[in-house]
Amino acid sequence: MDDAFRVSLGFFEDVRPNALANKHGNIHIAAMYTGMAMVILEFAWFCLAQADVFPEIGEPANETSPKAREDIPPGLSVLIQTVQSDGAQDAHLNAPIIPRDPHRHAAAHYLALLMMRFVWLHEIAHGALGHIDFLQSLKANGEGRSLGLNELSLNELVSIHPGIDGRVLQCLEFEADSWALSQSILIQLAGQENIDGIAALPADLRCRMTLFAIYSMSWLMETMSSTFIRGRLAITHPAPIRRMQMLQNMAVWELNDLGLDMPALTRQTLGMFQTVLGQIGAQWLQTDQFDPHRYRVIFEETQDQLAPLRYIVPEDAIRR
Numbered sequence: 001m002d003d004a005f006r007v008s009l010g011f012f013e014d015v016r017p018n019a020l021a022n023k024h025g026n027i028h029i030a031a032m033y034t035g036m037a038m039v040i041l042e043f044a045w046f047c048l049a050q051a052d053v054f055p056e057i058g059e060p061a062n063e064t065s066p067k068a069r070e071d072i073p074p075g076l077s078v079l080i081q082t083v084q085s086d087g088a089q090d091a092h093l094n095a096p097i098i099p100r101d102p103h104r105h106a107a108a109h110y111l112a113l114l115m116m117r118f119v120w121l122h123e124i125a126h127g128a129l130g131h132i133d134f135l136q137s138l139k140a141n142g143e144g145r146s147l148g149l150n151e152l153s154l155n156e157l158v159s160i161h162p163g164i165d166g167r168v169l170q171c172l173e174f175e176a177d178s179w180a181l182s183q184s185i186l187i188q189l190a191g192q193e194n195i196d197g198i199a200a201l202p203a204d205l206r207c208r209m210t211l212f213a214i215y216s217m218s219w220l221m222e223t224m225s226s227t228f229i230r231g232r233l234a235i236t237h238p239a240p241i242r243r244m245q246m247l248q249n250m251a252v253w254e255l256n257d258l259g260l261d262m263p264a265l266t267r268q269t270l271g272m273f274q275t276v277l278g279q280i281g282a283q284w285l286q287t288d289q290f291d292p293h294r295y296r297v298i299f300e301e302t303q304d305q306l307a308p309l310r311y312i313v314p315e316d317a318i319r320r
């Protein structure tokens with residue numbers, strides 16, 4: 001058996017902000033929907049339009065630090081208006097919030113690229129860490145449907161397949177987040193940044209921007225999936241931010257192992273991200289009392305099941 005890891009990356013033309021991991025034959029697939037790129041850019045614009053976000057970039061006094069439109073999280077304003085207008089030619093759409101300072105405008109593009117990198121790495125991780133093979137091994141006999149991970153409808157996956165425990169899927173998400181986080185940071189520490197504009201930034205700023213991008217992305221994904229599950233983009237309830245809580249812990253573990261004094265760096269970055277959430281509206285800030293200890297046993301069991309299916313060793317290799 002040829003067990004080399006092969007992955008094909010690409011965009012999928014679809015207005016929905018989604019990403020997926022799957023496998024066709026022995027080729028893994030990691031795809032980002034084009035709608036996701038749009039949402040990411042709009043969110044990054046909103047962040048850099050806030051004077052308190054990376055004030056060392058450009059002239060923050062030029063920014064007006066607007067709050068988000070009521071009940072619509074930034075990143076989703078263009079998408080939601082597009083869906084609601086149902087493609088009507090004469091629809092009047094509100095323009096997204098964009099930074100005024102040219103340096104901050106450029107920085108928003110870099111932030112968007114770092115966010116997209118985290119999504120790609122997360123989807124690649126689902127393949128490389130054996131998650132897709134694991135899900136496909138659970139496929140009921142004779143069922144033609146290929147089982148992959150679709151970021152916006154994890155709950156759907158549970159309901160189409162009774163053999164999948166929702167907590168196991170959550171563990172797969174945490175693993176993929178953890179790997180994508182450490183790879184994102186390693187790129188900076190190893191001097192492997194291949195985007196010139198980002199590589200030209202001071203190392204400390206690059207690291208904090210990377211962390212900020214990861215917090216942003218997890219918050220967006222969590223907000224969007226809980227929104228979409230409620231159906232038709234009707235945003236009326238607070239979104240859980242359990243993924244962000246996990247990520248903050250992971251960032252401290254991963255980065256400490258890399259020999260950096262990270263608690264201060266992650267605290268500072270998370271604090272800055274929370275000023276962005278403050279501009280979005282209190283309804284998006286609630287947590288859901290997630291208790292990681294409840295997941296501990298199932299996480300360990302899942303890791304045992306995944307071990308023979310892995311193409312790469314997960315982060316424990318670095319941690320130990």
Ligand SMILES: [Zn+2]
Nearest residue numbers: 149151173176
């Ligand atoms: Zn995922």
